[in-house]
Amino acid sequence: VNDSSLTIKWQTPESIGDSGLDGYTIEYCKDGTSDWVVANKELTPSNRFCIKDLTAGELIHVRVVAVNPGGRSEPGLLAAPVPIREIVDRPKIRMPRVLRSQYTKRVGEQINLVIPFIGKPKPAVSWLKDGQPLDTKRVNIRNSGKDSIIFIRAAQTEDSGVYEITVKVDSFEDKATLTLRVVELPGPPASVKLVDTWGFNAALEWTPPKDNGNTEITGYTVQKADRKTEEWFTVFEHYHRLTATISDLIMGNSYSFRVFAENQVGVSKTGAVTKEVATIQKTGIVYKPPEYPERDFSEAPRFTTPLNDRAATVGYTTKLLCSVRGSPKPKIEWLKNKMVIGDDPKFCQISNQGICSLEIRKPCSFDGGVYTCRAKNTQGEATVSCKLEVKQVILAEADKVKGK
Template sequence: MPAKPAPIKKAAPKEPAPKKEEAHAPAPAEADPAEVAPPAEVEAPPAEAAPVEAAAPAEGEAPVEAAPAEPAPEEPKAPTPPPADAATAPAELAAEGKEAAVLAAADAEAPAEAAAPAAEEGTPAADAAAEGAAHPDAAAADAASIEEPPKAPTLPPPPPPKEPTSEPLEVTVEDKSDTSVTITWSPPKTIPDNSGLDGYTVEITKEGTEDWKAANEVLTISCRYVIKNQTTGDRLLIRVVAVNPGGRSPPATITDPVLVKEVGARPKVRLPRFLRQRYVKKVGEKINLVIPFSGKPKPVISWLKDGEPLDPKRANVRTSDRDSILFIRQAERADSGSYEMCVKVDDFEDKAAIIIQIIELPGPPASIKIVDVWGFNVALEWTVPKDNGNTEITGYTVQKADKKTGDWFNILEHYARLNATISDLIMGNTYTFRIFAENKCGLSEECAVTKGEATIVKEVIDYKPTPFVERDFTEAPKFTTVLNDRSTTVGYSTKLLCSVRGCPKPKIVWMKNKMILNNMDNPKYRMISTGGICTLEIRKPGPYDGGEYVCRAENTLGKVDTGCKLEVKKPVYADADKDKEEEE
């Protein structure tokens, strides 16, 4: 018995080994179609070999022959389809697949050799292997239920289809010459997010034909293009198409054919400065506006009022080679509005707008009333006029009239508010009020008059005067400014000053060294007393005039003294003068 299993153990692992290689062979076979047929032919013999090995258990050699039955559960792996990307894989990936298949076959030999000794010793594993060999279909079904083939990966949904843009906008002629035309346009209104915008194609054709040709060989990103190399005098139809990955947009076409011709001078309206703001005239006045312009060849001039042609019955236009005149003989409020002058040369034009406002006097305030009367005051209120004269109200003029005289007098002028308080009215009088509205033309011709009257009631007042108490102004003498000590030089006059007040007027007496000085006895002294200011003037004093001087003020209520010291100094002479004095 031991001699028979030995050769069987070596043969058993060699037969399933080719199956492992054949099971993984389809992976590289996708790269080379010539290698696909051999693996398919090799797969057939293993399926027939299973019944041959199943007969071995009947002869008592079942434990030995059961070992090759283990590769049967791996048969479902052989028909597993390769991934979809394997067909595009490079040859290097196919070679790596072959090496992986050889390694898997080597790993399969180890369990086959381990299963053979177990079969020889009659272990339970050998009995299970014998049952698997006896029923190969059941074993294959169990293996298929355990190891299911992998599912193919789910592909992402396809991207949404790309859409073209909408047509470009506002295609206009910017400039032109004898051989070129410059056009501009605006980007499309709608540009899909998933498509974007690659650029624009400018297409041209002559008038009367449908042979559209692209003027630009390469898509342009700019919204401005110069169509060059054209023939002078041709009339071109021009259109612009936006292009993106979604395709071409609808074309945007210039409505009128474009004449390829040099423009001598573009049209230009030279609007005077005073017409650049609102032009105001009164009703009945004459309007004569001269507006210069330029352009070659001779421009075509047109006028509009509020977007409509002028009424020849109201306004006349006279145009020369250099200017255009708008003339209205007598302006009316209906002539107010926005006037537009257009100067056109071929496809080019220039416009100027003039706002004319015709105004007149406003109407009176709509209503006026007396709100309240108290004391010497009257409160008035009024409303704005129904007709403002086609301009804003700048103010109001309020007037009053006394019932006795009936004369009107202005109380308020250029008053901006709609209410006022009239003050300083005369007691006992009755007043009537009226108001005029005012605008740039002046005061309204009519006025609003109060329906009622305002009477200032006279009140009886019992006046009791306060009794007069005479004030006693009597006061004893008092020096407000006292004498101050002074010094002077021999031969130089000086003055002593002081001030005194008192009622009745005090008597002033000057004393020197307590002796009263008399102005009449000694002309050296001069005494002056004016407005309370007392002055003693000493003329050319000598050394003996120094001493103490006192000023005394005296009245019926008392007396008061103030004094000072006067120092009379000798003059300082030069040395020559001293010698002369000594000689003398």
């Protein structure tokens, strides 16, 4: 049986006659009437038949007549009339996964939740909020045969709560709940106080905001401002404690502080400002230069580049070079064959940044010999020597004849 049809079954008669059965006729009439209607236009040989196009809610009497060449049998009648109605399917709510845990929205946002369900015939749907009937001025409910829609145009914190839906078919019902939380920005901390100031530091403490925005406070933002510039700078973000120490303040400046509360929506629009001002006092500071241990860098002369033996040509200026180090700066003397050269204009003596040179201008054969450079300071002395050979230019025979 459903809302528009009825299916019946019957047994074959015990006696069908020698000529056999031609088939069956199925007839029905509404309860309270005697107008029998033939359901099958043609005889059916089957022992099962479905009567269609019935009206839901009616009581139907059904009878079956066997037919053979000899005529119709006595009708077989159902013992009781059959009500035409839908087969009851137990109602079941299919709560979406996203609504099985707490559902969060911000203040002012639109809420449009669809909760599907099943059940036959069409279930009756009812809603409660925190155990009380819904305020239909704020919450709009739209029901169909397969789902229920809860709609709030602009959510407010008072819309938060536990919503319960009940779906009922006859004596069967199913219930489900969803938890809605509408949140907003928190208010500022209830109070903030400057506890202490010392050195270049200031200590603050504050209390949580009175309005947490209908959700947990996740942290605080702490800022400082110099009273001269009045520009705010962030010292701490996402700070979880109710006390803080601000360090590295500048001596001679005065500071104000403010604290913002923070939740999952964001940071409070305003902050709580300290009434007190933290002034970092100037203190007399005597500069004490660092002490360094004295080191003795004195060093006896030492030649780092020696003199090299060399040969020169008569009439061509030549130069001897060496390098020396020592502290204090050593005094340099040049000697020829162990005799001090002194201020002889034939020689040019230069000493610059440890490089010592002796220039011999247009040497002759008598300028050959052993040259010595001697370096001397308070720590000692050092010498280095080389041999200089001055050679005469050898002319070819043709050049000698020309010379004569």
